Amino acid sequence: MAYSSLFTLSLCFLVLFPGCLAQLEQVTDQSQRQQQQRFQTECRINNLNAQEPGRSVESEAGLSEYWNRNDEQFRCAGVDLVRHTIQRRGLLLPSFSNAPQLVYVVQGRGLHGAAIPGCPETFQSESSSQFRGEQGSQRMSRDQHQKVREIREGDIVAMPAGVAHWIYNDGESQLIVMILYDTSNQANQLDENARRFYLAGNPRQQQQGGRQRRRESRQGSRSQSRSRSQSPEERERSQQSGSNLFNGFDEEFLADSFNIDNELAMRIQNRDDQRGIIVTVEDELRVLSPQSRGEEREERGWDRDNGVEETFCTMRLKHNIADPQRADVYNERGGRITSLNSLNLPILRYIQLSAERGVLYRNALVAPLYNMNCHSVIYVIRGNARLQVVGENGQNVFDGEVREGQVLTVPQNFAVIKKAGNQGFEWVAFKTNDNAMINPLAGRLSTMRALPEDVLINAYRIDRQEARSLKYNRDETTLFSSDSSGSSRRRD
Amino acid sequence: MAYSSLFTLSLCFLVLFPGCLAQLEQVTDQSQRQQQQRFQTECRINNLNAQEPGRSVESEAGLSEYWNRNDEQFRCAGVDLVRHTIQRRGLLLPSFSNAPQLVYVVQGRGLHGAAIPGCPETFQSESSSQFRGEQGSQRMSRDQHQKVREIREGDIVAMPAGVAHWIYNDGESQLIVMILYDTSNQANQLDENARRFYLAGNPRQQQQGGRQRRRESRQGSRSQSRSRSQSPEERERSQQSGSNLFNGFDEEFLADSFNIDNELAMRIQNRDDQRGIIVTVEDELRVLSPQSRGEEREERGWDRDNGVEETFCTMRLKHNIADPQRADVYNERGGRITSLNSLNLPILRYIQLSAERGVLYRNALVAPLYNMNCHSVIYVIRGNARLQVVGENGQNVFDGEVREGQVLTVPQNFAVIKKAGNQGFEWVAFKTNDNAMINPLAGRLSTMRALPEDVLINAYRIDRQEARSLKYNRDETTLFSSDSSGSSRRRD
Amino acid sequence: MAYSSLFTLSLCFLVLFPGCLAQLEQVTDQSQRQQQQRFQTECRINNLNAQEPGRSVESEAGLSEYWNRNDEQFRCAGVDLVRHTIQRRGLLLPSFSNAPQLVYVVQGRGLHGAAIPGCPETFQSESSSQFRGEQGSQRMSRDQHQKVREIREGDIVAMPAGVAHWIYNDGESQLIVMILYDTSNQANQLDENARRFYLAGNPRQQQQGGRQRRRESRQGSRSQSRSRSQSPEERERSQQSGSNLFNGFDEEFLADSFNIDNELAMRIQNRDDQRGIIVTVEDELRVLSPQSRGEEREERGWDRDNGVEETFCTMRLKHNIADPQRADVYNERGGRITSLNSLNLPILRYIQLSAERGVLYRNALVAPLYNMNCHSVIYVIRGNARLQVVGENGQNVFDGEVREGQVLTVPQNFAVIKKAGNQGFEWVAFKTNDNAMINPLAGRLSTMRALPEDVLINAYRIDRQEARSLKYNRDETTLFSSDSSGSSRRRD
CATH class of the missing domain: 2.60.120.10 (Jelly Rolls)
Structure with a gap:
């Protein structure tokens, strides 16, 4: 015990100014993203409201x-x-x-x-x-x-x-x-x-x-x-x-x-x-100002990101997340989502924040999901959507429409479903972690698929066929088109 | 979105025990263990009680x-x-x-x-x-x-x-x-x-x-x-x-x-x-499930720990700390202690917790010690022991017996002595730091040995012989047998 | 001071996505300095007082x-x-x-x-x-x-x-x-x-x-x-x-x-x-104790700092910051400032604190500045000075003299001007970050110089000549001599 303390302690500091080996900084750097700590807050949320400026x-x-x-x-x-x-x-x-x-x-x-x-x-x-x-x-x-x-x-x-x-x-x-x-x-x-x-x-x-x-x-x-x-x-x-x-x-x-x-x-x-x-x-x-404007310089910026000459003073501070070409998730009948995190814009590592911008086509859905490691503060840029947010004990804390110019916060671990209205829905979400992680509950990369069928069968008291419906009926990732809904649902 | 989560996560953890380069990452990684920050708490503890479920x-x-x-x-x-x-x-x-x-x-x-x-x-x-x-x-x-x-x-x-x-x-x-x-x-x-x-x-x-x-x-x-x-x-x-x-x-x-x-x-x-x-x-x-069970796979797991293919997804989540062969401190007349920290189970680095399991033979003692950098939440698995816990100003906040199924918390920096009862004493302690450090006040690796004799002599107003008794009469580490106690104490 | 900020900062971010070069661990190490998190505090400060022991x-x-x-x-x-x-x-x-x-x-x-x-x-x-x-x-x-x-x-x-x-x-x-x-x-x-x-x-x-x-x-x-x-x-x-x-x-x-x-x-x-x-x-x-005393051993310590054999147990715990030879900022008519941070004394990385010691000659000034990432707790060693501290909304929270033996805290982001009295002014400032960064508002490395002239002109409704006075009339860094003040001020 005491030995291991000694060992640990020595190892630990040995390394504060160590030799000169390779490529470690980058990863080391990433490996601490969870170091973020925030002020103590009080989150007894029973009811959320979409807010406009006060x-x-x-x-x-x-x-x-x-x-x-x-x-x-x-x-x-x-x-x-x-x-x-x-x-x-x-x-x-x-x-x-x-x-x-x-x-x-x-x-x-x-x-x-x-x-x-x-x-x-x-x-x-x-x-x-x-x-x-x-x-x-x-x-x-x-x-x-x-x-x-x-x-x-x-x-x-x-x-x-x-x-x-x-x-x-x-x-x-x-x-x-x-x-x-x-x-x-x-x-x-x-x-x-x-x-x-x-x-x-x-x-x-x-x-x-x-x-x-x-x-x-x-x-x-x-x-x-x-x-x-x-x-x-x-x-x-x-x-x-x-x-x-x-x-x-x-x-x-x-x-x-x-x-x-x-x-x-x-x-x-x-x-x-x-x-x-x-x-x-x-x-x-x-x-x-240099003569050229916009995209070209930004692209050069990308090249420079990984160079050793990068310093705080020349570090990129901005990134465009509205460009459809940069979408990270795209479903031609659902919409698209672009995530910005500290891997894209490294200064976010320093300030421990990230963002996502989403476009949801009319009546399309974002899968039920929760944010694992952060809060998500959603600002509606255009259109409208119906959102449901659920907290501890399955308590519904929001069920309503959000419209252009409104803000709604989805607290950490609270589950949310978004469904775009008739005009579609565009939003930017600010997230309180430099590498926000989501956990979808339905679709291709969902918790349902991670669970064995027998767990679903016994947990929900359903039969094997129903368990497979839960796991496999949605094969899309995060963004779901709406056309499969309605009377023609499979129970294959 | 989900994709990038996966990617990020893997990158991030890929790196916790990476390649084959000098084990620096691992230590570097450890070197931030103090980064942990916790919510603000109120710790005006005047009296502790061993607790059973409420x-x-x-x-x-x-x-x-x-x-x-x-x-x-x-x-x-x-x-x-x-x-x-x-x-x-x-x-x-x-x-x-x-x-x-x-x-x-x-x-x-x-x-x-x-x-x-x-x-x-x-x-x-x-x-x-x-x-x-x-x-x-x-x-x-x-x-x-x-x-x-x-x-x-x-x-x-x-x-x-x-x-x-x-x-x-x-x-x-x-x-x-x-x-x-x-x-x-x-x-x-x-x-x-x-x-x-x-x-x-x-x-x-x-x-x-x-x-x-x-x-x-x-x-x-x-x-x-x-x-x-x-x-x-x-x-x-x-x-x-x-x-x-x-x-x-x-x-x-x-x-x-x-x-x-x-x-x-x-x-x-x-x-x-x-x-x-x-x-x-x-x-x-x-x-x-693969056919073989238990130990064998676990050992294979050990080999894999340092390979580059390690990611969050394949990361080990469990470790057995009851196996006597894995004891970190062992005294054949005192007992044994097995520590689990982020060097043994790297995911603990991520969640900033660790644990120890101890077995104390009848009437044996754990040296007076304090936890430097964490709280210790003790759950009694078997047997019983008498514990004394001392806080600021030398205030005794606990003096009593703890029994199977009870929990007692020893706050950071509070000193504790454990003495097993007649049936011996087994416990698991959860610690709020991924590399918990203890500081024994007696025994081979203790504070007493670190202090010059003259400091002890003047601090306690004792003579040199007494100072040496304080420093050297216990040559065991952390776990003390009880047979040297009693009337035959040395004052050599 | 400002120089070292620059240096530190650059080093620090150099390393976020670096190539594969050497000496990165050290900086990596620095790169987490922002990881520091502190207990929640309440800082509604309307009025500060220089304090003596209570x-x-x-x-x-x-x-x-x-x-x-x-x-x-x-x-x-x-x-x-x-x-x-x-x-x-x-x-x-x-x-x-x-x-x-x-x-x-x-x-x-x-x-x-x-x-x-x-x-x-x-x-x-x-x-x-x-x-x-x-x-x-x-x-x-x-x-x-x-x-x-x-x-x-x-x-x-x-x-x-x-x-x-x-x-x-x-x-x-x-x-x-x-x-x-x-x-x-x-x-x-x-x-x-x-x-x-x-x-x-x-x-x-x-x-x-x-x-x-x-x-x-x-x-x-x-x-x-x-x-x-x-x-x-x-x-x-x-x-x-x-x-x-x-x-x-x-x-x-x-x-x-x-x-x-x-x-x-x-x-x-x-x-x-x-x-x-x-x-x-x-x-x-x-x-x-080894026979030789003082400086020599300390210098050996310096060499050892970057060696791989460094461990917690042999880590330097002390550093002299009163030696004029070690000044980081020196103005022969203003005074000198010595900064101690985790680059000088690596254990500060671990405890997330740093310090500065300053000597201000009679009537000289420290530029108006604010601490970007920490509080500064000033203890007056000798002499006296007039300080003004300004908080949110331009509110003056301190305007008075501080004397030997008194303490005054300048909270994070609050701006301060120090002007030495007739006996000069010596202080030590404890800072709640292992790499404290200051931001001077006047002088060679100031915010004023970073802003385009047209921003100054429109922000302050002044003409171009005045904007240039704001940017360039002080060419010193952080420490300002007093002799340029008075009736002979330039408006060149």
Whole structure:
């Protein structure tokens, strides 16, 4: 016993800085995916409801809608959800959070910039010719900043906790993003509340207690809002409610830190800013960007994934999961499902989240299944479906329709059946494990097939023929077409 | 989806004991054992009591006894305990849980089947000749299902969270299994309650609040219980109390999902089933099984452990710890201890649990020791012993006898001395770390020996001779014989 | 600091899908640093206060001062703090804890011994000639014990949970050590309270509820205190309050376990010991020790760090972070910062903690920054500084001076600016991650530089010239000199 302790302990540490053998890291790396641990939650769920946002806040150039984090399903899953609708030329100001985020681009296209600590500014320019968004004006000649990524409908962007990022709509239509904050994540050492730290703006509507739908009068012109005249009451107010991180520092301290004058220090505190967290960019936002767009670069990214030159700073943060070509499960009469996990997008290993996007054709079904090792937070992108969710003791906790824009959480180990409505059903599911595993109860890879016939016969008190029906009548995998249902069912 | 699960899982575990390179992976793997994190618990333990089951529920073919999960010691350790006594030809119906499980076979022999998501049905047959339990009847000709394991007294079976499994008694005597659910485990993202999801049967006695000892009248014959006549009240009742997972779904949905008719769909809901969770198999349960039994296959299993073909699907789930030949610590006048950890049974790495089995001869002692990195949940298999447990501030929290069938938890860092009674003492201890480490305070590998004499002299205000007695008078390791005690003690 | 973040981060992810190159285990090892999970905490911090110890307890040869663990900042960070002042020839008795510890030597020199379970006694002697502290007396001729380490001002010593250790002052002045217990650490499976288990002494002042400053009358001579006459009341009292671990066992059991007589068994219970937890050593404490001292051995240790022969038992537990030569960030007009993380001291990987030591010259600044992945618990060693700390919504939670001997916690993601006072400022910061990462908001490696100019222009409604001032006016890294401040600020 004591010997084995010694042995174990020595072996264990022997290996912390060991020799130099091959290919071990990758697997080692994977082998710990179960290391994830989450905050303690309370999951006494008797009844689920499909939820729409409980609170919305308008900004100058967009709308932010927040789901009620106190809803039982979100408390159980330990997540927080926000949907931003960003107008053309709208800029969602840079912020970071104590929770890792998954951003799903529901609609539109834009730019996403992350400021990763310790990484160099790798986008550099000497002349204006390479600038995106340049519209003939030549007043700017150089800049350097960290990588900026183009995002478009169907992209998932992964953001570690504590990394500041911003989003800009450079498309022609609205840019809609759905963000999940995983507040129960191991990376969060504060508490179970998602905290958003803004580096700019004056997002006072974001305060925790706020529930009101504010419609800010945006009469304040840019020049006016720059005036330094602020009454003590105004200042008091802006400090009680939310404002950006710099607002909490003394102007003199800020001036000292940045080696700037006090006036500019006060300006970055944005105390009299009425624009909210999504602001209008007057001209186009000009950032450095390589000329080619989209797919091609992404493919190159794939090649690079396995190279030794990969580092955190050059790591891919996004992946498109709407492309039908990338489906992992496809049934021509059922639909398709694309899974994104840490094998596809390695940074997910780091933030312990994954996602799936599904398309279900009209009246088709997703097999009854449960998530083995995570919660699944489903956001409906299009269409509608009827869902049934069953928990411990066979208790039905949800039986109803979910529609576009709604969210429903299926807790770990709870079983669910999805059946698309007449318009079909499209969804994205955020999962609280970097390699989410499902367990179908029917179909080709199901528990029923794993069990011996005699177990089924005795468990359900059925005959051998019925047991074989249970095991083999559905030969599809996860996605089931509906046409086999109805009166013509086999009992072969 | 299911495919990728399989793929991921295999990759992941492929790597736990991989190729032929220097055994580093294995150790690397071990090196993270401290990564385990558990749910927050409250451990203000002033007094421990050896506990027997607080509640028992009879089924058609057995008895299930539940320890009170609200007992302070189990809340602190974050575990839940159940003991099933399965009659000859009894089948414990398939279920899964949000917590990983360790199953210890206290007595008897049987079959254990697990339905691991994404794994193939590897037991296949064309003819009836290879079926276990075949008794002359030839009506069945083929089946295929996942691996079925023979279990016998002294086996530990490890079950990850979310994997459904069943147990069948094919021996001649009662089969008794003791199951620990590690509800504080990282794999559980729900809350600290163990939830059991049954795939069949109508285990309504399993409900959380239930405390009553029910004695179900089992007059309902199989044919009768198949009748579909169920009053609304009956149905209401069966839904409020526990029932199997399918009971929470609509029949039509189930029929659709399995492509079966509604009648069969209702049958798998088992709504009018009165048999409980352990049911009688009419004939023998016939499952596919290789001809040879037991030891030989197990040994082959050992060879395979380090091969690259090892995957989650073929991973060993069981290990016998009662075999005296496998003792890790042995003292011919003291007894023996066999430890099972993730070096012996690699899946324990995944579920972060381990176990030890001990045999203490009459009046022998286990050295005063504490568990460095885990709780130890002791189940007494045979005999009795006097235990003393000491916590913070030298507070004695237990001083008494423990007897066969009782459970006592020794919390992390609490010191314990065990002294066997006149009949000797046999126990199994479940430990909440995949490589549990102990720290003996006396004997060959003890803290006392690690300290310089001068520290002992000044700490205890004793002379050098006494310090040496403390360090060297016991030269045994962990297990101490009793014959050196008494009047003849040395003070050499 | 920022550099090392970059380095660490890059190394770390380099390895997630790497080729087949060498030295990967080390990084692999690093790559799991995010695996850390902590107990759930509550961090609704509206106001921080620099804290001094709330309670102090005198012992025979020293003073122990305890910070109030219920202070909001310590509950949020999940840590517990103690400062021991050990007199010349004082011995802090061996104890272990359910929480890993970082020990910082604020002043003086001494010996530190750890009793690591399962490790052999590697310090052995046949003759007295090699004993440290030998002063002419020849009555002792041999001893063997585990490694004893010399410690001196500036050393960090890392102690895993459950490992017993002691400290002895063999220097000429007071030995002052500051100890952080990381009670939220994954290694702690009990609850959020730090528990100290003493192996000797009678530390009844250490009890949880105690707040009084006791001044124990130490009239009890050694011979007197050995008397076995103890009234039932006395015994009752000593058991209710804290005492050493052996006190909770029956004398007979102890005698049996150690194979000693009952008298000696009672002696190690130290029931009538009035000396507290720091006791006076009558002569010098003699332990085995190699002849050379300090630096040389430490350097050899460095070479050994990467060798395969490294095991837990021979692993380095200490590292000096006060040596100016080891500074990681140095600004000749600002100061210096030395970081200690699991790359420098690998055992930190195991206990998931790290530390930094900083020296700030008079009026110099530490850049506004936030800790990405941990809390930072700052202890002021010398001098004073003005700090501002800002939390969510730009809320200022601290604006004031911190002085020698005070502690201030900066929670994860909260931004802080430090400005040294007229005497300069020296601190040690304990961090709750084995590779703490900071994110400076100003200076060479700051978020401001990572953002495109157009984002700054639109976010803050400033012109391009001002945006460039924000990005480039400070070209220093993390540590800023003060001379550039004042009226001469550039707006170039």
